[in-house]
Amino acid sequence: MLVVDAANVVGSRPTGWWRDRAGAARSFVEGLRASVAAGRLTGPVTVVLEGKARAGAPSGTADGVAVVHAEGSGDDALVDVVRHAAASEDEKVVLVTADRGLRGRAEALGAAVVGPKWLLERLA
Secondary structure, three states, X not given: OEEEEHHXXXXXXXXXXXXXXXXXXXXXXXXXXXXXXXXXXXXXXXXXXXXXXXXXXXXXXXXXXXXXXOOOOHHHHHHHHHHHHHHXXXXXXXXXXXXXXXXXXXXXXXXXXXXXXXXXXXXX
16 A cells, blocks of 8 residues: 655645645646556555645545545644554555655554655656
């Protein structure tokens, strides 16, 4: 299972995302779904949106990508998703983030961690 820190990945490129966080989140989720459909990413994929980015994509699952809206801390929501997946999945959980603190929390739960570049190379 792939778990994506959307704020960290989208924020890793200076594309002007900060002017339209919802639009950037919408495009990012669309790219994830296109990559799953094209076979560049293997599902299941869960992406966590926080703050104003939540307006860019509704919560729920479509086309192999689940969108989770963080009600508070995005990092805490990501850890909750990783914890739940690690407890219930037979496959390995991989978190995409460059956040060192979040990396440590996820690895303590048994997840592997890759950086934003890994994911961005696979997006449509």
